[in-house]
Amino acid sequence: MKFKDEKTCSCGGLFLFSAYGEGEFGTSTCSRCGRPGASIDSLSVSVTAERLIHRSKQELEGGDYTLSIITAVMAVESYLTRLFLKLKGMANYAITFELPTESQEMEWEKEYPRSGGFKVPSDFVSQKLAGATFDKFVEGNAATATIFSGLPSSSHSSPAQYIQDRLFKQRNRIVHWGYVNSGKAEAEHCLEIAVVVVRILERMDKGTNWIELAQKMAEAARAGVAAERRHLHEILAERQQAESRE
Numbered sequence: 001m002k003f004k005d006e007k008t009c010s011c012g013g014l015f016l017f018s019a020y021g022e023g024e025f026g027t028s029t030c031s032r033c034g035r036p037g038a039s040i041d042s043l044s045v046s047v048t049a050e051r052l053i054h055r056s057k058q059e060l061e062g063g064d065y066t067l068s069i070i071t072a073v074m075a076v077e078s079y080l081t082r083l084f085l086k087l088k089g090m091a092n093y094a095i096t097f098e099l100p101t102e103s104q105e106m107e108w109e110k111e112y113p114r115s116g117g118f119k120v121p122s123d124f125v126s127q128k129l130a131g132a133t134f135d136k137f138v139e140g141n142a143a144t145a146t147i148f149s150g151l152p153s154s155s156h157s158s159p160a161q162y163i164q165d166r167l168f169k170q171r172n173r174i175v176h177w178g179y180v181n182s183g184k185a186e187a188e189h190c191l192e193i194a195v196v197v198v199r200i201l202e203r204m205d206k207g208t209n210w211i212e213l214a215q216k217m218a219e220a221a222r223a224g225v226a227a228e229r230r231h232l233h234e235i236l237a238e239r240q241q242a243e244s245r246e
């Protein structure tokens with residue numbers, strides 16, 4: 001997917017940037033004074049998710065509400081997947097001390113629950129990172145609880161269910177039932193939810209003690225090797241006993 005960004009120059013002219021996928025926006029020159037300028041993405045586990053949120057905003061402003069909703073959901077899915085792959089990458093690094101290759105990531109993606117809308121994948125990622133369901137994570141943390149409570153009519157509802165009903169169901173209506181008449185208010189609400197989910201997932205990423213997690217993974221890997229070794233010793237000892245009896 002192609003992404004566009006623009007920034008205003010101090011002279012009042014515009015810098016126009018474009019990038020493909022996770023590629024860099026790079027540099028551009030001001031439309032008025034010709035000065036060079038650069039666009040740098042915010043530091044995030046998912047550059048793509050940030051860009052998709054930005055794109056969703058652009059579609060909303062441009063009046064393409066249906067596309068704005070689809071892109072908002074893609075941002076949430078992209079963030080969840082990146083968190084999962086980060087975890088898998090850490091597990092891999094703890095054992096091999098090598099960064100994952102693209103084909104490894106593609107292989108890991110098969111483990112990720114694709115179906116189940118928001119609830120299943122978000123619980124899957126939240127359990128692995130925070131050791132709790134998505135709802136428990138949101139409610140058990142003052143900052144995330146406050147972020148979520150900023151959404152309209154969100155009190156007394158399960159965060160995962162709310163996101164499922166108000167964001168993912170809107171997308172499904174478009175993708176699965178061919179509904180293309182989404183209105184501005186619907187699209188605004190969907191984007192509002194997607195921004196909140198990305199902010200919550202950012203907290204999950206930052207709140208995860210990745211170093212401790214990596215150490216635990218390395219210990220588990222070593223314990224696994226030790227257990228295998230013990231098992232091998234037992235087999236050899238049994239064989240020796242059997243031979244000595246013969």
Ligand SMILES: [Zn+2]
Nearest residue numbers: 009011030033
């Ligand atoms: Zn300029």
